Amino acid sequence: MKFTTKVDEFVAHNGPKITYSKTPLASEFFIRSHDLLFDQGINDIDINILKWEDIPCFFPAGEASSIPFDIFAAGFYLMSRYEEYLPHVQDFHERFPAEESIAFKNGFLEQPVIDIWAFKFLEVLKEKFPNYEYTKKSFEQISTIDVDTAFTFKHKGIVRTFGGFLKDIVNFRFVRFWNRLMSILNIRQDPYNTFSEILSLKKEHNVKTLFFFLLGDYTTFDKNISATNYKFQSLIKSVGDYAKIGMHPSYFSYKNLEKIKKEKLRLENIVNTPIVLSRQHYLRLSIPETYQYLIDLDIEEDYTMGYAEKVGFRASTCTPFYFYDLDYEIQTPLKLFPFAFMDYTLNEHQKFSLEQSLAKILELKQTVKNVNGVFVSLMHNEALSETGIWIGWKNIYKKMLAK
Incomplete structure (x- = not known):
């Protein structure tokens, strides 16, 4: 694949070709472009949600376009989290709430619409270029475990x-x-010491499993074991022998580079290896500041992209993607892995029963399977403790991995 802005080079090419512009050059595959990808800065954009057959979409491209919407501009708007740069109401924890998002307001939060658009786009491309060989994605499951409290x-x-x-x-x-x-x-x-069982299930189902350990100083919102505790350090090391370890920056770190740096060094000193994975505690995320800090600290993958009080796809995709910084107009090296649900969302915020929780999880998983995406789950070690509000959740976790 090659990109060009030179008309003569484009016209001379004999293979499949696509124009992304306001007008086509000839009879090639043409997508009429919206102005968004050519703009500088951040503007208040008027968005009108329409339907591409049965799927919500926006930025209509007109009848001359080979597809009815500019899905590149629409996808960029959603994945860059453009709306989070605009003025918005914050929740109690100073987060961007799901209720403020275009996806929630228009009923497609639980659909990875960008991936669905891509499949629709692919079908049209196959009609236009039937002899071209297309790369296929495959479904992947990643189980992520947040360790806010290692022991009860x-x-x-x-x-x-x-x-x-x-x-x-x-x-x-x-x-x-x-x-x-x-x-x-x-x-x-100790009831919360479920790590051996999680690792056993990881091996049994051959599922990629990541652990994010909270090592912040004790506060009202950060109540893990002290990072200097020998038993806690031994636990982290032992888990790290069998699974990848990431950092879980504390509640007050999301706008504080020094805090994140301090906690990263703590974890690196325990495991004696560079830490490149991260997820913010309480999912506190200030875009782009938090991501800029993580990039400065050489974090390669972040798993914060999701909502605390609603399940679904915050960036409207179930495919990992590189964070695009609208402040600097650059694609960064930080890869974002959107998660589909969090255990506390279903159990605490939405008050789902065990049956409802399992049904919703499997529904989301099937939705991701349908587009060969990456199904990222967010659970906590206490969810397998079979105590208090978590009675029955061990079985949910097992069934989620097995299906």
């Missing part, structure tokens, strides 16, 4: 442990008091 009861220090016992007594949580005591005395395994 153990290794939290004297003050936090004593406070936990005291809260159990004051609130008459005697079963929890007993479980806490049994775990601390090593009579019973």
Whole structure:
């Protein structure tokens, strides 16, 4: 494939060719371009959602165009997160909420419309160029595990442990008091210590599994074990022997380069290898600042692209892509992996039953399979603990991997 802006070079070419412009040159495959990809800066763009057969689309291209929409400009608008650069209402955690997105407002948040457009585009191309050989994608599944709290009861220090016992007594949580005591005395395994089982399932189903460890200082929103705790460090090292490890920058890091740098160095000192994977804690993401910080710190892949309170595809795709920085008008080396759902979204925010949660997960997975995309799930180690609100979720995780 070759791109050219020279008319004589284009006309002289004898093979399949496409023009992306306002007017065609001859009878070639022609896509009438929207102005977006030729603009500089960020502008308030009027978007009218229409339908390409049964799929939402925008930026109509007119009758002369070989396809009815400029899917390149539309895809760029969604994948660059253009709308997140524009003024918008933030949620309690200063995040861009799903409800503010064009995808949610127009009912296509749970559809990777960019991938669907690509398949429609491919069908039209095959009609025009039937002898051309096309590269095929294949479906992939990636299980990602956020470790916000490695242990429920153990290794939290004297003050936090004593406070936990005291809260159990004051609130008459005697079963929890007993479980806490049994775990601390090593009579019973800590409920959140589900790592061996996750790794066993990884091996059984041959599923790529990534772990993101939170190593921030203790705050109201960051309550993991101390990064200096020997047992915690041993856990991270042991998990790293069997799966890839990433960082989970803390709650207040998303606009603070020094915090992210500090936490990255902590993790690298534990595993003795460069850390190149990341996902923001609480999915706090300020575009483009957070991504610019990650790029500065040589992070290669980020897994934050998704919403906390809604399932679906924040960038309207289930295919990893490189972040395009609208501030500098450049494609960056940071690859973004959109996730389809988070366990807390279904269990806590949407209050789904076990049956509803599994059905929604499998529905999203099938949606990704239909376009040969990458199905990225976001779970937490406690989701397999079979305690509290997570009773039954171990079976959901197993069925998700197996289907």
